[in-house]
Amino acid sequence: MTTIRDRLVFGEQPQIAPLSLPQPQQSQPSPQPQPFARLSRQARAREVASAASSSADVESKFARAHSIFHERWWLDIATQGNWALATVKQDDAVLGEMPYALIRRRVWRISHLPPLTRTLGPVIAPVTGSAARQRRHQLDVTARLIEQLPACDSFFQVLDPRVDDAIAFALRGYTVSARYTFRLDAQCTQDEAWSRLDSKTRNVIRGAARELTVAPIATPGEFLGFYEDNLRARSRSNAYGSAVMRQLVNTFVERKSGTLLGAYGPGAKLVAAIGLVWDQQAMYFLLSSRMPEAHCGSISLLIWSGIQRAIESGLIFDFDGFSSPSTFSFLNGFGATLTQRLGVERHGTAYLLARTLKRRLAPGSVFAPNL
Structure with missing residues (x-):
């Protein structure tokens, strides 16, 4: 069972006016104020609209x-x-x-x-x-x-x-x-993201893809049960608290603010899983778990699937940081940008x-x- 902090995943020409000569002065009718008043009202309307647009832009940001x-x-x-x-x-x-x-x-x-x-x-x-x-x-x-x-x-x-x-x-x-965390820019294409992977990471993803199928996990309950089973197999407890995790996972799936992806082996057996959440700017690699006997590239394959989803949605992919040299080495293989937090x-x-x-x-x- 791996957690985010300790997982060893692999996780828009000025015109010149013509010269004019002075003309004899002629009597001119008095100017009418209404056109000027109308222009003034139009200018004020533009100012109000501009201010409203600016305010809306600030609120959106x-x-x-x-x-x-x-x-x-x-x-x-x-x-x-x-x-x-x-x-x-x-x-x-x-x-x-x-x-x-x-x-x-x-x-x-x-x-x-x-x-x-x-x-x-x-x-x-x-x-x-x-x-x-x-x-x-x-x-x-x-x-x-x-x-x-x-x-x-x-x-x-x-x-x-x-x-x-x-x-x-x-x-x-x-x-x-x-x-620090690693982040992949939202403007990156899938081809660019694939080319950034180091050769080892590409190879383990290819190997895992030949043996495993990636698909959304049907229910939060399946993911949570898999996560807890893997903890018990390692004689470990849930560092986040089982009740809190259960509520968050159920809620972000229900609100469509996240998804759960699984890697399935022969017989449609779930062997690895990750949890992804997102906001208006980024998608975050939040949770991961795999069986001890799962293919060594199973989590890498799932992360690559998450990266593809982030790119399709126009979101940054955030690898969620690291706390050990081994996790840094693994995540560094995805070629994302090291970003300070x-x-x-x-x-x-x-x-x-x-x-x-x-x-x-x-x-x-x-x-x-x-x-």
Whole structure:
């Protein structure tokens, strides 16, 4: 059973006016005001229409800036309702939003990424004007969002890749670090995507395609049962929580915000599966699982099928990051672009001490912030 973090998948001429000589002055009738008034009304109408169009464009860009992980329904399930929204408004217009989870575990107040939620961070409504004006707007709105974040022992989020700096966080005492994911551009064609694969990746996909058939999994229940069976076969528990995963998978399939793909062997036996979700900008490789005896290229074949679907839909394909050299090596074989995702975090002194002590008492262990 592989999870996203530890899977070793393979987962638009000026005209010159003619010279004219002065003419003798002649008596002219008084100008009539109505045509000018009519032109003025037309100009005003154009201005109003232009302003409305600009406002609609801003609203559309703001909506597109929300990833699937920012959706209310997603956060309701992933946090079991334990989340809030920092909001900056001007009159009735929303200038920025930033959701955050908040839970208590023993003595700790924790605000981390919820299960299966890959990125969050601020979403800022765009403004027109110079680059300097846009930068000031982003800094101001982000700072006002940060001021609304709750006091807690440990805060950590990975920002959406579209957020290209975290200076507002750094100026307020947060530690900023770099994480990475691989992304394949939405303008890439299937032929270009195939040519980007390294030879080993192409070979394992070809080999798997000769033995396996890729098809949508009939029901979320089939996927979930397969996932849990593979966990039990490895004596492992669901790191995301079985109940949360079940609700999210059922909901994103029902809302047509995601799909489940399976690789089927002889006898129509499911041997590998992946879960994909998407928003208006990108498709994300979210989940994967395979049987121990499955073809070594089964997950690669499923990922390639996901890439084809993303290209057909005009979406970026996001490989969802990596946490080990082996996973980096595997994903690097798909020839996508290495893309930075910024992490922002801040921890209280007592929390840091507890983490240090735990690491010293249990070398090699990973400190669990919910302890």
